[in-house]
Amino acid sequence: GAMDSSSRQYREKLKQVEEYMQYRKLPSHLRNKILDYYEYRYRGKMFDERHIFREVSESIRQDVANYNCRDLVASVPFFVGADSNFVTRVVTLLEFEVFQPADYVIQEGTFGDRMFFIQQGIVDIIMSDGVIATSLSDGSYFGEICLLTRERRVASVKCETYCTLFSLSVQHFNQVLDEFPAMRKTMEEIAVRRLTRI
Incomplete structure (x- = not known):
């Protein structure tokens, strides 16, 4: 054929x-x-998803995004208890990204333009002295701290394995958190806990 x-x-x-x-x-x-x-x-197949998405209705886009991100949403504790409108809003704004082993997703000291959710893979959070503070894997998110504080990145993030991530741009991040202020509070509380660990 x-x-x-x-x-x-x-x-x-x-x-x-x-x-x-x-x-x-x-x-x-x-x-x-x-x-x-x-x-x-x-994996041997390329689609112009953006083009396809531009042509369908907002409702279809949301359904497809929710379906495509279903494993991610199920594995991110942050999403599990959240308002379903919030989850739908976020997943329709996510960008799919792939990183390879030893890639830096984030460099300490830079300004953040997006945060990340891990669909699959393991990343190390590395301090300025080179010490690995912690490792994160499927269902974790990172990079939100400097979007909340508008400060520079406090640590580097390096891939241990191949990583499939979804990123949320700072513009979309702020847009969504303005619409859902309770989620901003939740994120800020988690960020504070993380900063004290770091």
Whole structure:
């Protein structure tokens, strides 16, 4: 049968990536990292989700987002007791991101532009002296502290494993917490506890 369009799109994208890497004469370790990323993130199929989402109604977008994020929502304790309108609001705003082992998701001392929810994987929270304060895995979130305080990042976050994360931008974060002030309070309480640990 004819190859389906999503596989074809993936193959064409990889061809572009290969050409780009040759053109830039990237070293082989970097080429391998990039190819591994594509393989892990897309698993052989590419879709223009944004385009698809632009065409459907808000109601369908919410249903799809809730469905796609169902495992995440079920594993994040923070969502479990929350108002379902709040959860729907957040999941429709989340961006899917993939990081590889040893990647830094967050660098200490930088300003935060987003926070993260871990769908799958393990990250280490690393202090300025290089000590690992704690590790977080599936269902945890991080990066919210500096969005609440508007200060710089207080620690670095480094991936132990491949990590599939969902990020929430600072603009969306503030928008949602303005709509649901009780959740801001909950987050602030958790952040205070975290800061004292750090």
